[in-house]
Amino acid sequence: MADAVEAGKVAAARRAVDENIKKGQVVGIGSGSTIVFAVQRIAERNKKEELNLVCIPTSFQARQLIHEYGLTLGNLETSPEIDIAIDGADEVDDDINLIKGGGGCLMQEKIIASCSKKFFVIADTRKNSRVLGTTWRKGVPIEVLPMAYKPVQLKINQLLGGNAVLRMASKKAGPVITDNGNFLIDWEFEGAQDWMAVERVLQNVPGVIETGLFLNMTHVAYFGSPDGQVLVRTRKN
Ligand SMILES: O=C[C@H](O)[C@H](O)[C@H](O)COP(=O)(O)O
Structure with a gap:
């Protein structure tokens, strides 16, 4: 079961990175367990393509990931406008509204998302709900x-x-x-x-x-299944 969930996270993360990360971008790096797979994929591509990204962390964990994977660390003072941000979520509703903060990070994540031209969410399919509070019962x-x-x-x-x-x-x-x-x-x-x-x-x-309510902020949500398929949902308005 754990492996299946992880496979879904990997699939969503890779798809979001491959579809959206381009050379020279300023990228917001979210927090949690799913973002780890996105950073791994960014690092993999960076080795081959020399992406020249500036990565802005949303937490202590994100900053560590940026260091660990040899990416360039930035901040909002030098890069107040972010091209894209990628982050996980605890639950996503029909309108791609999110509950976040289950892992204790939300404030820096919300600031980074608000400074980003595009905000992408990556998750395994368990997080894809019609109504918030259906599967995420922790408030x-x-x-x-x-x-x-x-x-x-x-x-x-x-x-x-x-x-x-x-x-x-x-x-x-x-x-x-x-x-x-x-x-x-x-x-x-x-x-x-x-x-x-x-x-x-x-x-x-x-x-x-x-x-930890992220309302009308997300442009696209990627939900990965254990078999590697990814469901992509784009905000309607
Ligand atoms: O506090 C943590 C963050 O908001 C995470 O992005 C959220 O909890 C999702 O984390 P995970 O990718 O581990 O499901």
Whole structure:
């Protein structure tokens, strides 16, 4: 089963890289397990084609990957406009809206996606849902300022219902700390939601820094199957 899922990730990653990465681009590099296969493919092509890319990381992990695979590391100060960004997702709905942040990264990912002319998502087919919350049952990750986590939890519960849970670390006592030194709250919800409205509510709670809802940001999503087939979904509007 694990191998089959990995094969799907590899297929999606390779297809997205081969269809979209061109010489001389500034490329946003996402975070998670699927992006590793995209970076591997970029490095493979780079050896043959000398792509001359500048890669902008979305996390500590992404920065390490860029170093490990011998790619050129950039930043938003020198490259504030990005040609394309590629990233994974925890779940993708019919309109290619995403939940992200299951691995603790979302804020830098969202900034990089927002600075990119084109944003591509790569995932195995398990992530391809019609409605967010169908297969991803861990809630919407929300990055919060540590001193405000308790009132933020209370306000989210009052305004949206559901259950706003502080994410705890597994190999450390206490909460997960993001790459930006913040806490994460996972908003567990039931049923279909008006995601634009949910995003507006969350963004208006003081102490919320960013949410893992990526709405109307993705241009194309690639979903890989264990047999190597890739389903490509392009945003309608
Ligand atoms: O926090 C992590 C990021 O948002 C990931 O891109 C997301 O969780 C998907 O990760 P994976 O490729 O491991 O499924």
